[in-house]
Amino acid sequence: MLLAKTLRSSTFRLALIAIATFGLIVAAIMAYVYFGTLAYVERRVGTVVDHDGFTGMIELAMAAVAALLLVLAGLAAVLVTRRTVGRIEQINATSRAIMLSGLDQRIPLRGSNDEWDRVAENLNQMLDRIETLMGEVKQVSDNVAHDLRTPLTRMRGRLEKAFHAPRNSEADAALIGDTIADLDAVLGMFASITRISEIETRARTGAFRALDLAEIAGEVVELYDAAAEQVATRLSLDGDRAVAITGDRDLLFDAIANLVDNAIKHGRKGGQVTVSCRRADGGALISIADDGPGIPAEQRDHVFKRFYRLEQSRYTPGNGLGLSLVAAVARLHGAEVALQDNAPGLKVELRFRATSAP
Structure with a gap:
């Protein structure tokens, strides 16, 4: 079965074309050597000597070399093509198994670290990503x-x-x-x-312009000051007075507002929420810290997923989309979002690179 597929494959046909071209070149070289040798012997020895034995020996040697080259080239073409077709068949078999049974199948690796192993590894990583997205x-x-x-x-x-x-x-x-x-x-x-x-989908990059991140943070703090007072929480802003950044003002405002709102809701009643904005490494850094219960370290990678909630009964107010929006805004602006232990509480940091626009 594999041999039949090997003989029908386009790779095998290409190999035959390459062998034929190589064979023509070798034949031309051998003909040049053959006739050149005869001419040389004729000039040095003359016509009085019988050249039949010498000529027959050269012809036999050249025929043997040509036959050997043909056999070796054909064998090499079959072996190389068979190996290629075999790896392709593994990928096809795994693809068929995935279509029939699900995404739990993976393409086997041979450990040779060649281009086929790299292709298989990339396809396996793609399948892992698809399986994660489907989940x-x-x-x-x-x-x-x-x-x-x-x-x-x-x-x-x-x-x-x-x-x-x-x-x-x-x-x-x-x-x-x-x-x-x-x-x-x-x-x-x-x-x-x-x-x-x-x-x-990065459909809002057209609204990017030069902004003052500290000014946006100040507006968010002013907006949520009354909500913080209702739960006896002290909401404060510190850091640099002006922090230049390039981005979408409305999206950044919503992202910071989501973080401040979460800090007030989940922080300790009568506690402290601090918004800090400053320049850092040629870029910008804004952090929102509270003194509430925080988020367990093993769940910090999951809270940015849509509809994810620490309280799994899902009867508390909210829809679990706030931090997903924050993560999306951060990716759009080329920023990194990180959750850190505030001991006690949680600190959320948004770090913008020197060039914030994507």
Whole structure:
């Protein structure tokens, strides 16, 4: 089976063409040597000597060399093509197994570290990435279904109760208000998903311009000052007075606002939330620190996934999209986002390179 595929492969045909070209060149060289030798002997010895024995010996030697070259070239072509076709068949077999059974199959490596091993390794890494993305899609789908079920169930219950109850203007007004609030929550969730997708496709780089990151941070602190006072949390801003950066003002404002909002909500009641903005290594660094319970180290790589929540029951307010938006904004601006232990609490850092625009 493999030999038949080898003989039908385009690689084998290319090898035959190369061998034929090489053979013509060798034949031309051998002919030149043959006739050149005869001419040389004729000039030195003359015609009185019988050259038949000498000529026959040269012809036999050249025929033997030509036959040997032909056999070796054919054998090399078959072996090389067979090896290539064999590796391609491994990839094809794994591809068929993946299509039939799932993404758990991987292309075997031979440990030769040649170009075929590198191709197989790259394909395996691509399969790993696809499997990870498929898992994330499934998780997002499950979380969306769960988060939509609760408000939709509440709305249906209210409407069913109102349908069977006599009309009452105050009760109807309250019902309409609660239903609108639930619909706003659902629409807000889809708006957040759409916005994150838009950011991840880099569709908003046209709004990039020179900005003062410290000014944006100051506006966010001013906006959330009242919310912090309601829970007796001290919200403060420190660092450099002016930090130049290139980016999208609205997206940066939303990202910083999400981080400050999370710090106020999840920080210790009556605690401290500090926003620090300064120049660093030719770029910019902004950090938001609180003194709450923080995030366990083993979960810090997961909190930027969509709909991920530390509280797995999913009955606390929020939809788990805030940090996903922060991560998307950071990637769009070529920034690095890191979670650190604030002992106690959590510190989130956004570090922008000297050239922030992608």
